[in-house]
Amino acid sequence: MSRPGRLRLxxxxxVPVAFVVATYFWPxxxxxxxxxxxxxxxxxxxxxxxxxxxxxxxxxxxxxxxSTAVAVVIGVPAAWCHARLQYRGRQLVxxxxxxxxxxxxxxxxxxxxxxxxxxxxxxxxxxxxxxxxVNVAVIMRTVGTRFMLIGTELEEAARxxxxxxxxxxAAVSIRGSLDAIVGASLVVFLFCLTSFGIVLTIGGGTLRxxxxxxxxxxxxxxxxxxxxxxxxxxxxxxxxxxxxxxLVTRSRAPIVxxxxxxxxxxxxxxxxxxxxxxxxxxxxSLAPVAALAIRSLRVDGGWSWLNYSALSRPLVGSGGDITxxxxxxxxxxxxxxxxxxxxxxxxxxxxxxxxxxxxxRVLDATLLIPLAxxxxxxxxxxxxxxxxxxxxxxxxxxxxPLVESAIAAPLVVRVLVPSFRSIDPRLVDAARSLxxxxxxxxxxxxxxxxxxxxxxxxALSFAVSVxxxxxxxxxxxxxxxxxxxxxxxxxxxxxxxxxxxxxxxSTILALLCAVVFGVAERFGGRRTRALEx
Amino acid sequence: xxxxxTAVVLATALAATAISCGNDxxxxxxxxxxxxxxxxxxxxxxxxxKAFTKRTGIKIKLVATDDAGAALNRVLLQAGSxxxxxxxxxxxxxxxxxxKSDAFVKYSPKANDDVPREFQLDEAARxxxxxxxxxxxxxxxxxxxxxQLAPPTDLQSLTDPKYKDLLVVEDAAASSPGLAFLAAxxxxxxxxxxxxxxxLKANGVAIAASWSDAWETRFTVSGGDRPLVxxxxxxxxxxxxxxxxxxxxxxxxxxxxxxxxxxxxAAVLAGAPHLDAAKQLVDEMLSPEWQxxxxxxxxxxxxxxxxxxxxxxxxxxxxxxxxxEVSVKELDDHRDAWLSSWRDIxx
Numbered sequence: 001m002s003r004p005g006r007l008r009l010x011x012x013x014x015v016p017v018a019f020v021v022a023t024y025f026w027p028x029x030x031x032x033x034x035x036x037x038x039x040x041x042x043x044x045x046x047x048x049x050x051x052x053x054x055x056x057x058x059x060x061x062x063x064x065x066x067s068t069a070v071a072v073v074i075g076v077p078a079a080w081c082h083a084r085l086q087y088r089g090r091q092l093v094x095x096x097x098x099x100x101x102x103x104x105x106x107x108x109x110x111x112x113x114x115x116x117x118x119x120x121x122x123x124x125x126x127x128x129x130x131x132x133x134v135n136v137a138v139i140m141r142t143v144g145t146r147f148m149l150i151g152t153e154l155e156e157a158a159r160x161x162x163x164x165x166x167x168x169x170a171a172v173s174i175r176g177s178l179d180a181i182v183g184a185s186l187v188v189f190l191f192c193l194t195s196f197g198i199v200l201t202i203g204g205g206t207l208r209x210x211x212x213x214x215x216x217x218x219x220x221x222x223x224x225x226x227x228x229x230x231x232x233x234x235x236x237x238x239x240x241x242x243x244x245x246x247l248v249t250r251s252r253a254p255i256v257x258x259x260x261x262x263x264x265x266x267x268x269x270x271x272x273x274x275x276x277x278x279x280x281x282x283x284x285s286l287a288p289v290a291a292l293a294i295r296s297l298r299v300d301g302g303w304s305w306l307n308y309s310a311l312s313r314p315l316v317g318s319g320g321d322i323t324x325x326x327x328x329x330x331x332x333x334x335x336x337x338x339x340x341x342x343x344x345x346x347x348x349x350x351x352x353x354x355x356x357x358x359x360x361r362v363l364d365a366t367l368l369i370p371l372a373x374x375x376x377x378x379x380x381x382x383x384x385x386x387x388x389x390x391x392x393x394x395x396x397x398x399x400x401p402l403v404e405s406a407i408a409a410p411l412v413v414r415v416l417v418p419s420f421r422s423i424d425p426r427l428v429d430a431a432r433s434l435x436x437x438x439x440x441x442x443x444x445x446x447x448x449x450x451x452x453x454x455x456x457x458x459a460l461s462f463a464v465s466v467x468x469x470x471x472x473x474x475x476x477x478x479x480x481x482x483x484x485x486x487x488x489x490x491x492x493x494x495x496x497x498x499x500x501x502x503x504x505x506s507t508i509l510a511l512l513c514a515v516v517f518g519v520a521e522r523f524g525g526r527r528t529r530a531l532e533x
Numbered sequence: 534x535x536x537x538x539t540a541v542v543l544a545t546a547l548a549a550t551a552i553s554c555g556n557d558x559x560x561x562x563x564x565x566x567x568x569x570x571x572x573x574x575x576x577x578x579x580x581x582x583k584a585f586t587k588r589t590g591i592k593i594k595l596v597a598t599d600d601a602g603a604a605l606n607r608v609l610l611q612a613g614s615x616x617x618x619x620x621x622x623x624x625x626x627x628x629x630x631x632x633k634s635d636a637f638v639k640y641s642p643k644a645n646d647d648v649p650r651e652f653q654l655d656e657a658a659r660x661x662x663x664x665x666x667x668x669x670x671x672x673x674x675x676x677x678x679x680x681q682l683a684p685p686t687d688l689q690s691l692t693d694p695k696y697k698d699l700l701v702v703e704d705a706a707a708s709s710p711g712l713a714f715l716a717a718x719x720x721x722x723x724x725x726x727x728x729x730x731x732x733l734k735a736n737g738v739a740i741a742a743s744w745s746d747a748w749e750t751r752f753t754v755s756g757g758d759r760p761l762v763x764x765x766x767x768x769x770x771x772x773x774x775x776x777x778x779x780x781x782x783x784x785x786x787x788x789x790x791x792x793x794x795x796x797x798x799a800a801v802l803a804g805a806p807h808l809d810a811a812k813q814l815v816d817e818m819l820s821p822e823w824q825x826x827x828x829x830x831x832x833x834x835x836x837x838x839x840x841x842x843x844x845x846x847x848x849x850x851x852x853x854x855x856x857x858e859v860s861v862k863e864l865d866d867h868r869d870a871w872l873s874s875w876r877d878i879x880x
Contacts, residue, residue: 206740219603220707387614489573497777499749
């Protein structure tokens with residue numbers, strides 16, 4: 001790949017930068033300026049000085065750190081098994097973890113509640129379990145790819161030098177991947193720091209993190225000033241973690257495709273470990289959804305399709321003819337639009353980030369910020385930032401796809417960058433010296449390399465968009481709600497028939513995300529690398 | 534590569550154009566519609582809404598988001614450039630906050646003269662009472678029968694050790710029935726309220742994030758673990774109407790001495806794009822037909838006298854004779870302080 005010039009990169013970078021400013025920084029500014037209007041410096045000092053604020057920060061960081069630690073403890077061995085060993089179900093475990101990541105948080109939380117029981121689920125332990133279920137894929141995939149790059153030879157060399165098996169792994173693979181492990185851990189830490197749907201649904205009203213407190217202060221207590229102080233504190237935390245992430249992952253290993261040889265599982269101890277790890281990942285990723293599906297089919301102690309057949313009836317009191325089928329259709333439409341926007345932003349961003357210059361690194365980190373901030377704040381930012389008569393996006397159809405793509409685009413960038421990096425420059429040069437035209441070079445060298453990643457990126461973006469809840473729930477829609485909005489509406493109405501329908505819609509939503517992402521990975525996954533940070 | 538960059542820039546530009554072209558918002562300036570801003574649990578009384586559209590040609594659109602308190606805050610936040618024309622869903626626990634804002638204009642339908650004085654809480658004639666209901670502690674009759682335990686009779690008895698770990702309430706900071714129940718305890722215990730909540734906490738009260746959390750997942754009637762729940766005086770008929778498979782009688786019943794009355798109001802929004810239609814809609818909400826539709830759409834009582842109640846309501850709903858009360862002013866003066874100490878106690 002010929003390196004694009006600095007100017008051209010700057011022009012390309014303008015697209016994602018403009019996008020992040022419009023969908024993130026401008027709404028955030030609108031919220032913060034509106035919130036601080038008429039408030040005094042003493043209030044800010046009071047909030048920052050309060051012991052309760054620091055306790056809140058401490059709890060938030062602690063649960064995020066614990067979630068990350070557990071994800072590492074499960075994810076790193078799972079990654080090692082995937083990279084080094086050959087066993088039945090190896091690809092299944094890899095795919096299941098990925099599906100766990102794309103499942104909507106509300107679905108995971110509601111599913112976990114039905115496994116554990118609503119009375120017992122309300123504790124930090126289960127919040128951590130849910131966080132691990134969603135995020136273990138990030139560790140597994142980031143670290144697993146690194147293990148494959150390191151190759152088996154060094155580990156074998158260490159063993160011939162007399163190290164034990166575990167010591168050899170520790171000395172070679174773990175030490176060689178330390179930056180990948182720390183980098184992925186920081187990203188997981190960030191996701192858990194600002195996670196909303198999981199903590200709210202599992203924690204009921206009692207488990208509070210800084211994100212929950214922001215939501216509570218903004219939407220319920222109407223203390224915008226307090227919320228804004230917390231948003232700023234959270235923002236600082238996120239930026240600090242991102243800077244750390246940028247420093248750690250600075251020396252990214254060159255991306256070359258390595259043919260990895262995997263050996264068969266040997267001995268009962270190893271077999272037991274592999275089975276335990278695989279079963280843990282599979283259970284974490286799939287049990288909540290399985291429980292949800294089962295519960296949606298139970299009516300009054302028996303098996304029934306009743307909750308599903310009830311889906312064709314219009315929603316009561318919606319002022320017209322909103323049906324679940326209609327909501328499904330409008331969800332798909334919104335997600336497709338959001339996916340198109342994400343791709344339009346992610347492609348130029350990936351081209352800028354792939355060469356790895358300073359501009360690329362800054363853009364990389366900037367794109368991660370929206371992913372790691374309060375979705376509720378961004379939603380409110382849209383309400384306040386785009387309410388002028390000249391540009392009133394609040395009830396515009398495009399508002400929801402825009403917000404969703406702000407969350408999906410950074411993930412797509414992560415899928416595209418490695419594939420841009422893996423374009424073999426020698427092939428491009430060879431083609432050029434043979435006098436092959438630009439378009440043919442693009443069609444025969446670039447396109448085949450990046451197209452599987454584009455496919456997986458599209459699917460990932462679709463799955464994330466279709467399940468987005470935090471920001472979407474803030475943005476009102478009059479005529480065509482999305483599936484997560486329907487779930488929240490159904491959960492807010494009395495009666496077991498409404499609850500049953502909510503479970504049925506959740507199951508459909510989960511299946512939609514899982515199938516779209518699963519299928520795309522199945523066909524493009526061998527050569528692509530999704531969910532790496 | 535250069536071509537590719539050009540292609541990408543072009544695609545982005547196309548996408549951007551598509552965005553700006555697709556930007557004709559559905560709510561803008563079509564004169565034959567009115568937008569009702571409300572909370573997500575709200576349901577239009579379908580028959581009355583259809584009749585209104587048929588008679589006037591005005592279609593009703595809904596912007597329904599979140600809990601009642603959150604929906605109000607959203608409106609206050611956007612005072613002057615509202616998302617719709619009429620707001621429905623401010624109740625007496627939040628009325629004081631709404632009255633201080635300039636998000637609403639003065640309007641009072643003629644029919645409001647027929648509504649009893651006890652429901653009129655706004656002297657500035659901006660907020661029109663539409664319905665009333667009561668937040669009460671409900672209990673699972675079959676659970677108490679099966680455990681041969683007499684259900685509690687009042688708020689004080691909820692701290693009795695024999696009811697340990699049986700009650701679930703909503704988060705007072707996050708949910709509007711939760712706040713109403715907190716107000717009920719202040720009406721009952723005045724200065725002793727904090728002590729009462731400490732006793733409740735010691736007796737194992739569970740806190741749920743929302744009404745649906747409490748009722749659908751914690752209440753034993755829905756398969757949960759708690760036979761006492763803060764809900765509504767109209768929950769028993771709702772249980773009958775919304776049963777997945779028909780049932781003859783509700784399993785839940787109401788402890789009437791614990792009830793706190795909620796009155797819900799409608800108001801025309803300042804800066805409403807369809808002011809006339811907005812006034813017509815508020816008029817309509819006090820019409821006999823709309824009022825008759827309220828019990829089965831929202832499980833509340835109409836405020837207009839002489840409206841016939843549906844059979845399920847006549848049979849199963851409770852209208853507490855002497856509900857607990859806290860004035861709008863007192864609530865508004867103390868809401869923040871009450872919530873703050875409630876959060877400290879229950880944390």
